[in-house]
Amino acid sequence: MAVNRQMHQLVEQFLKLKPPKFTGKGDPEATPRWVEELEKAFEVLRCIESEKITLAVYQLQENANDWWKATSARVFPKGVAQTWAAFTESFYGKYFSDSARERKIAEFMQLCQGQMIVDQYEAEFARLSKFAPRMVEHPEDKVRRFREGLKPDIRTQLIPTNLRTYEDIYDRAQALERDQVDRAAASGSRFA
Template structure:
């Protein structure tokens, strides 16, 4: 375990203090999962390493929650930890707010590159709306500036990357 912790810390994973918005928590989990995959961690090791990265109110929350999630004798596993963490830091209300942000997203004064970056960032919160590649491309196109949108409609492009490049 000592060697695993050393390897993990060499990757310089971020700490999580429970402050910040929904996206900070999402990025923290994704970063950890990348490190876990690289290091070939077991389920129990994932929990141990993740808990080590908790600080402040997040650590206090886990200390108060740990016994309920992993009663004495139960081997910790990443799935249970992640579900509990998500329940705390990815509240349904916060996810809905991000989905509404995605629904309201319009290019307006952004460049196409800025709009695409925002589209990609927010689309994670509305996966069912963009899981079909044609729907993803259509949604991207329809929220562009009207003059761009009307030109792209004529081209009848169905591929998201091609649509983005043409825009």
């Protein structure tokens, strides 16, 4: 009785966070977004593995719900522990095709700051890097990839600094950009 009551309370708390539902239709990028939104809720609620599965399945609708009914026994046969990693692997296999993933990896590989400010570039870098985890799993690879995508005038100032952490290079890139903006504003005001 107490276990059911706890799950009932957890579901109530979970639904108050307004987690998205998933139907299995539409944009393939909706798949990782759905997983990310659920993971944020799981973190807030400090869910254990089996609770994550229960709550995620509760949000599956229509085609996705039918898929899970047909697939769940294969993903979690009797005696096999339910893990979020196993669920998401199966889920991505169904709803985030290899070609969709490859497109996102290509997008990540081609990502450059261009006209974006450093904050926008970093947000896009963080979003797309999730599709290419092997390319950024080593901290030095992540730093190098981030630096390579920055505007040349910022990148050249960062190369000699030899920053080794992502946070450090991101902070330094922001500072360099702020300095450039301040200098441009100051020189512009002299001639105004």
